[in-house]
Every structure is written in structure tokens, then in C-alpha cells.
Amino acid sequence: MPLKRNSTSATSASEAPTITQAAIKKFIVDSVTAALEARAATMANTSNLTGTPVLLELLYAKENKVTFATGTLIDDVLSWWNAYAQPMGVDQANKITWTELKRLLTNKYYPQTNVRKMEEELYNLIVKGNDLKTYVRRFQ
Structure with a gap:
């Protein structure tokens, strides 16, 4: 109604x-x-x-940085980490420094020859005209 x-x-x-x-x-x-x-x-x-x-800051303190980072690994990187950590134990493997983890990952997945090649490409990079889209797209 x-x-x-x-x-x-x-x-x-x-x-x-x-x-x-x-x-x-x-x-x-x-x-x-x-x-x-x-x-x-x-x-x-x-x-x-x-x-x-x-x-x-408490949860992700510097001493937990490696543990947190390795907990986010997937696919073949996770398999590599498990193979690395298994012989010494996960707790011991998580005690490596952040710098050491970065070095291990760089050596395994990005060899020095590739690093040099990209550095050389970056040093010699030239923008042709005003074509910034192509320039930016190269690094995406």
C-alpha cells in the first residue's frame, strides 16, 4: 500500500x-x-x-630477510633453493647473509657474461629522435 x-x-x-x-x-x-x-x-x-x-619492521627484520625471500620463491628457483638448503638444513641455510643469497642467485640464474652484455648495452644505449616508447619498452 x-x-x-x-x-x-x-x-x-x-x-x-x-x-x-x-x-x-x-x-x-x-x-x-x-x-x-x-x-x-x-x-x-x-x-x-x-x-x-x-x-x-619486527616481522621482516634484517635477520629474517633471507627466510622471507626464500619463502616467496617459486618453480625452478624454489627447487634450486631446496637442493641448496637440504644438505645443511633449512634453518642453517636461512642464516646466510642477504648479500650471499643475492650472489648465489646471480651466479646461478644470471651469469657474469649476461651481466656484462647488459651493462655494455646500457652504456651504449641511444634514444633515436623522440621515440621514448621504444626506449622504455626495451627495459620492461
Whole structure:
């Protein structure tokens, strides 16, 4: 059953207050600013998971960097890591330094000849005209 109006309104649509675009924009800016300030205040007073960089620093501390990185390996790189870590044990393998892990991965998957070739290409790279798309595409 449709609702019925009990009384007629004294004000018509033409008598309603008008609002300008500038007033709408100011209202939006003020609302967003207030919301951001409230969020910043809330985040400063809590130690929850969202937006707390201190927790992330604890979870992914420098001493856990190798463990975290090797936990993200997939496919043949993961197989290589498992073959590397198995003889000494995963706990011992995760104790290698970050620099050592980078060196191992570079030696295995990017031989020095390829590194030299890419360095030489980078040093001799020339942009032809204004064709920046081709220049950028080479490194994507």
C-alpha cells in the first residue's frame, strides 16, 4: 500500500535553499580532511595490523630477510633453493647473509657474461629522435 501525505508542505521545491558548487567542494574537502585526521589519530594510538610500520619492521627484520625471500620463491628457483638448503638444513641455510643469497642467485640464474652484455648495452644505449616508447619498452 503506497504511503500518503497527511499534510501539504508549506514550502515548495522552488523555496528550498540552494547550494553552490563551491560549497559542495568545500564540504567534501573538509569531510575528507577530518576523516584523514581521525584515522591518523586512531593509528597513532593503536598497534593494530593495518598501517603500523613498527609491526612490519619486527616481522621482516634484517635477520629474517633471507627466510622471507626464500619463502616467496617459486618453480625452478624454489627447487634450486631446496637442493641448496637440504644438505645443511633449512634453518642453517636461512642464516646466510642477504648479500650471499643475492650472489648465489646471480651466479646461478644470471651469469657474469649476461651481466656484462647488459651493462655494455646500457652504456651504449641511444634514444633515436623522440621515440621514448621504444626506449622504455626495451627495459620492461
